[in-house]
Amino acid sequence: MNRAHPSTGEPGAAGSSASRPGHPDLLRVLVIDHDARVRDAIRETIALEADMQLVGESDAAGAALTMARDTDPFVALVDVGLPDLVSGLELVQQLSEMPSVSVVAMSVRIAVRTAALAAGARYFIEKGGDIDELLATVRAAARPITGRTTAEPFDSTAGQ
Amino acid sequence: MVYQSRGPVEERATLDAKNLAGLVGAMNSTVQGLTVVGPDHHYVYLNPAACLLLGRPLGQLLGRNFLADFDVADQYRIIAQLPKRTGEATTPVFCVLRDEDGRQRDVLCATFALDEPGESSVIVVLRDLTSPGVAALTANALAQSAYVIGTGTTQDILVGIARLAVDNTRALACAITLLGDERKLTVGAGYGFASPLRRTTAWRAGTITLEDLPGGDALLRQEPVSLPTARTIYEASPVLHPFTAALDGADWQAAAYVPLHLGGVSVGFLGVFLPGGVTAPSTAEMAFLSALAGQAAVVVVNSRMAAATERTRLAHELHDSISQALFSMTMHARAAQLAMVKEGSDESTPLAHSVRQLVDLTRSALAEMRALIFELRPAALTEEGLVSALRKQGAALSARETLAVAVHGPEQRLQLAGGVEEHLYRIVSEALHNVVKHARATAVTVTVSDQAEQLQVVVSDDGIGFDPTATRPGHLGLATMSQRAATIGAELAVRSALGSGAVVTLTLRR
Numbered sequence: 280m281n282r283a284h285p286s287t288g289e290p291g292a293a294g295s296s297a298s299r300p301g302h303p304d305l306l307r308v309l310v311i312d313h314d315a316r317v318r319d320a321i322r323e324t325i326a327l328e329a330d331m332q333l334v335g336e337s338d339a340a341g342a343a344l345t346m347a348r349d350t351d352p353f354v355a356l357v358d359v360g361l362p363d364l365v366s367g368l369e370l371v372q373q374l375s376e377m378p379s380v381s382v383v384a385m386s387v388r389i390a391v392r393t394a395a396l397a398a399g400a401r402y403f404i405e406k407g408g409d410i411d412e413l414l415a416t417v418r419a420a421a422r423p424i425t426g427r428t429t430a431e432p433f434d435s436t437a438g439q
Numbered sequence: 440m441v442y443q444s445r446g447p448v449e450e451r452a453t454l455d456a457k458n459l460a461g462l463v464g465a466m467n468s469t470v471q472g473l474t475v476v477g478p479d480h481h482y483v484y485l486n487p488a489a490c491l492l493l494g495r496p497l498g499q500l501l502g503r504n505f506l507a508d509f510d511v512a513d514q515y516r517i518i519a520q521l522p523k524r525t526g527e528a529t530t531p532v533f534c535v536l537r538d539e540d541g542r543q544r545d546v547l548c549a550t551f552a553l554d555e556p557g558e559s560s561v562i563v564v565l566r567d568l569t570s571p572g573v574a575a576l577t578a579n580a581l582a583q584s585a586y587v588i589g590t591g592t593t594q595d596i597l598v599g600i601a602r603l604a605v606d607n608t609r610a611l612a613c614a615i616t617l618l619g620d621e622r623k624l625t626v627g628a629g630y631g632f633a634s635p636l637r638r639t640t641a642w643r644a645g646t647i648t649l650e651d652l653p654g655g656d657a658l659l660r661q662e663p664v665s666l667p668t669a670r671t672i673y674e675a676s677p678v679l680h681p682f683t684a685a686l687d688g689a690d691w692q693a694a695a696y697v698p699l700h701l702g703g704v705s706v707g708f709l710g711v712f713l714p715g716g717v718t719a720p721s722t723a724e725m726a727f728l729s730a731l732a733g734q735a736a737v738v739v740v741n742s743r744m745a746a747a748t749e750r751t752r753l754a755h756e757l758h759d760s761i762s763q764a765l766f767s768m769t770m771h772a773r774a775a776q777l778a779m780v781k782e783g784s785d786e787s788t789p790l791a792h793s794v795r796q797l798v799d800l801t802r803s804a805l806a807e808m809r810a811l812i813f814e815l816r817p818a819a820l821t822e823e824g825l826v827s828a829l830r831k832q833g834a835a836l837s838a839r840e841t842l843a844v845a846v847h848g849p850e851q852r853l854q855l856a857g858g859v860e861e862h863l864y865r866i867v868s869e870a871l872h873n874v875v876k877h878a879r880a881t882a883v884t885v886t887v888s889d890q891a892e893q894l895q896v897v898v899s900d901d902g903i904g905f906d907p908t909a910t911r912p913g914h915l916g917l918a919t920m921s922q923r924a925a926t927i928g929a930e931l932a933v934r935s936a937l938g939s940g941a942v943v944t945l946t947l948r949r
Contacts, residue, residue, distance in 0.1 A: 320767035387762035390822050406766040407805040410773050
């Protein structure tokens with residue numbers, strides 16, 4: 280299942296590889312997780328953040344890469360267990376190799392943290408922690424090391 | 440005629456007519472059934488022993504399809520094991536021959552390829568397993584063969600082993616009994632009984648213990664037991680009576696047990712019931728039964744490990760799935776709170792209260808999930824480290840109980856030998872469990888201090904305390920805790936007095 284989310288400001292820009300969907304000033308996020316409950320909840324959470332936009336969601340590794348190329352996110356939030364650890368880590372590696380994407384890996388198991396970071400994830404989130412912290416981590420992942428900033432400075436609502 | 444075998448061996452012996460005559464003579468007098476079977480699977484040669492085993496005269500056997508005398512299931516297995524080329528190693532197949540009267544003989548069937556120019560034949564060697572003299576080596580060989588161990592469920596395999604015991608010794612019946620937790624006995628499998636043993640309610644309920652069995656303790660010491668007057672004892676015992684009932688009508692007197700054990704752990708025993716006039720199994724029979732018991736032990740231990748592994752796998756899946764749901768709930772609860780704030784909702788409304796409850800409950804459920812992983816996978820403890828794991832457990836406890844749990848300890852990982860951290864974790868868990876159950880405390884502190892000469896963990900609470908002299912060690916799990924401490928060479932000290940809390944100190948000297 281894959282879904283690209285066109286920005287409300289640009290009607291008709293959905294999914295086309297020629298244009299870059301999404302509001303240019305917002306922090307574009309892609310979420311890749313096999314669990315629909317998690318994708319739904321993340322979608323709702325990001326919708327509440329004024330400075331972020333969910334540009335796509337996917338439950339499969341292969342489609343995720345295509346979607347990353349199409350939607351050009353700042354940050355890819357990836358569950359490393361998708362659908363198993365080997366494929367998940369491979370996906371993290373492949374996404375990390377895309378120069379303009381930062382990967383934030385997540386999992387219910389803290390044990391995979393080292394492997395996820397070694398595969399190229401910039402940060403690792405153990406699912407179930409504080410949500411404000413999760414959002415702060417996503418913002419941190421979008422910062423200058425990728426050479427990208429959002430157009431407007433945004434308020435870091437959560438602590439560091 | 441000169442015959443040469445073409446195998447992987449470099450040196451090839453040549454048989455001339457004189458040697459061949461001698462060899463044929465040997466083939467005629469050996470007890471093993473030697474046959475040659477043509478490419479169409481028909482017998483072209485059989486020695487006298489083979490005719491005896493097959494229960495038919497030579498005239499009837501020549502030209503007969505060799506598979507015809509085996510059970511259908513065995514036929515497939517034998518075909519699967521037929522060598523494709525000369526020199527190919529094949530596994531002997533344990534199978535059952537049926538003669539004209541339907542009588543069964545257990546045989547070991549080994550096949551070898553024979554290449555004569557122009558056609559390929561197979562030598563089929565049949566080894567009768569019904570004679571006790573073959574004993575332990577044969578029992579090992581056949582029981583280890585994949586065809587016995589690999590087929591069917593654990594139950595099927597144990598029945599097969601019980602059957603081997605009955606068919607290859609004078610035993611009238613054989614029961615494989617399993618030893619579980621708390622020395623409870625259950626029937627694993629039986630063969631040769633008139634009525635199924637498993638229907639016996641007491642045994643099925645698992646209330647029989649090793650103490651109920653005469654000679655039970657010897658089995659724990661991994662020694663076989665011989666009971667020449669078993670029948671008298673069994674008939675008099677209400678617990679053992681079901682066995683006599685199941686042997687209804689049979690003329691039996693004595694019984695013998697052979698322990699099932701692996702790696703020093705007793706997992707049950709194999710019991711045989713012997714016909715009248717036989718007071719104990721012969722030396723050869725005991726060797727055979729011991730070998731079978733050895734194989735049965737492997738089967739039982741493997742199946743228990745497999746069941747445990749499967750349970751752990753399922754538990755992990757459940758843990759992960761619940762964690763995913765809780766994670767999602769946390770986000771939704773937060774969204775609800777933010778929405779209320781945005782709408783300027785009154786925080787004292789029932790809705791606001793419910794949302795706050797939801798947030799708290801979700802947080803506590805998550806904390807408990809995090810601590811659960813150490814129960815599911817002890818290796819997680821080694822990855823996480825003692826202090827971090829204790830913090831998680833502390834968080835879970837605080838969330839669940841009205842108890843403040845503080846964990847103090849070094850940030851860096853402790854340098855401890857493998858498994859020691861797990862034991863320490865379990866001892867502290869037990870101590871915390873006691874605080875929750877008995878102390879009625881408001882706060883408990885766990886302090887881990889890593890010093891040069893020793894590692895110390897102190898669990899201290901502000902509860903009602905207890906009188907150490909008046910309490911049975913088992914009551915507060917203190918005996919278990921001490922035993923665990925002893926396992927890793929640590930000392931456990933408990934200080935308490937009524938009304939002034941308790942301090943549990945665990946010291947591991949380096």
